[in-house]
Amino acid sequence: MTPLLSPTGRAVDTAALCAAAREHREHGERRGTLHPSVWQHLSDSAITTAALPAVHGGLQSAVPHILDAVRQVAYADPSAGWAAAVHAPAGAFLSRLDEPTARTVLGGGVRPVIAGSSLPAGTIREAGGVLRLSGRWPLVTGAEHASLLALAARTPDGGSPVWFLLPRHEVTVHQDWDALGLRGSASCSVSCDTTVPAGHSVLLTGPALVDDPLYRFPLYGLMAATIATVAEATGQRALNAFARLAPAVRPRHADGPLNRLGGAQDAYAQAGAQLAAASGLLERTTAAAWSAAVDGPVGEEERARLRAACCHMAQTAEAVCRTLFEAAGSAAVHRASEVEGCWRDALVISRHALVAGRGRQLAGAYLLSGIAAEDL
Template sequence: MVTAVHVAESETDQLEDLCRAARTHRPYGEEHSTLHPDIWTALRSSPLPRAALPRYCGGLEWDVPRIVEAVRALAMADPSLGWAAAIHAPAGAFIARLEAETALTVCATDDSLPPLIAGSSAPVGSAEATGEHVRLRGTWPLVTSAPEMTMAALAAPDPQDGKTRWWFVPCSAVRVEDDWDAVGLRGSASCSVTCETLVPAGHSVRLTAPARLDLPLYRFPLYGLMSACIAAVAHATADRAVAAFRELTHTTQPRHAHATLAHLAPVQDAYALAVTRLSAAARFADTAVASAWSSALRGPVPDAERAQLRAASSHLSQTAATVCQDLFEAAGSAGVHRANIMESCWRDAAVASRHALVAARGRQLAGAQLLTGTAAGDL
């Protein structure tokens, strides 16, 4: 029991140290379109890549609420770091869908650290059966942390049935394109990757298939976990915008006004609306995560809860983007300066809200399940 306490404290200390370093190096990502080298090193050795990894692969098997909260904490320090964590932390659960012997092979690394798994959800590659292997080829866009990953999970239609599978490819077999130029989350280094290589057919998973481990973490819907982590980044970004806006309103006095922005009725209205919207959306998302996790502790998560989880994550992500946009507008010319983080929050939230899991497609799947009961397999 004593050992468990010390491990938990060590993990917490590691995340706090990572947050402090991320706040210090945050401008580096904006300038170089990648996190500072020290942050990548700290992230790789932090608990996040092990959070959802099976224990027999050196993982931690954290509870889902803990994973989501850790991602949110990192995003409060730097949204780009939070975005990387939102991808890498859930990716450990991919491994739970492999046979144990295969999982150990896939997770083997030269430095004894867990793999840093990144990938692209777009099934834009091709997989051609070649004996016990497939020849995987294609170019996949928007692979977060591509220059730093040690393992790529790349999607392509299964040559047997045409359904999407994800193949695990070592970073040595892919070429990273230096093409990340988005307006927000610039430090996430979400570049395209290209490969043409042979991959053992068994080194692949279907993310909507049940995990081989019957544990609460792996009974929790994987796409739901991923979308909740993405929503946590958006939530943290909007919280940062709210705090920055509040500070700005108390220190800025418009040229033709007799008081600071905080005393102007339109600004007060915008602030109250923003915090109310964000609070309500965050509460809905927290409730959806808690409800699905409670069900996972007992057995399979009901389809209705899976749909609510996706809907709530999407709603929080979209609400966060709206809040950042509205506060940026309400700040007027005072918000355009880079010294104030409002413009970067606006950009980061806009990019986060466009991820496929929380954008229109995610809402459509949730709505289809809630209305017709036909989309559970994709949730």
């Protein structure tokens, strides 16, 4: 285990957050949002400032430490882990602003909780010498509890998307989250029609202004890796839930409990091996990219292999959870089994753009043809 470290080198304890997430998972399943105490523990935790530059009070932590913290929370509850996976890397946005501007955006030293949308769903236009941002962005996890929202729009010339950092009070949150899985993540839509300072925009594909391995690590790769880590933890949750269920369930017409049946044994062994292999690949590619970032710029091949591993992890976790759900038979349809909840969560995780078809295409484009997209 590689714990998050404070700027003084002390380990940061995530136990209280994990305990609250575990205790209140059912609240998220029923209400479509995490329990208030879980949101509070998350907001107060160091996870929200894990990637924030140290000059602004952040941890400026190492990537392996960030991923391990997200993994711990996701194993307690994938919905809480998803929120952690969104908030943890978002502090790196501030590394792309000059220090005075970043301080203005942060607004007086309050611990920031940054949420955002990966879709450039907004429009930006100049009116009377000022910029006006408008639009509606879907799937903004934890927007209601964030202090800053990072919302993207394409420039009028059709260039790369630009993210604008807005305080929470300037956006409207629409309570429209009603998904199959990750029920507690409250990934609602937000909208705004407001003026924004031009200097408060961030180009994620541009270089960071803070020289540190964390900010040399590809930001899209970091965001994809946190998502893949939630998938990994969800797959492990499913394996453990199946192992608890199997001795206690006797399928109809079977000669013994589920754990004594050849089909269930085969499925469990196969699922465990698949998840372990995908986890090993994710760990190796993340370590390779991090090692490169420690030494200097991260090469395009490391970036491509990292994205491919993140996508593979998300696909594999969904397949593992589906295999176990099917192997458990009718016992898995009951929510108390936890197997069905893991499958629903993994299914939704695997649909995120950073680890779905677009991510695989970016990785394959480079590995096959040497074409590296800006958002690789």
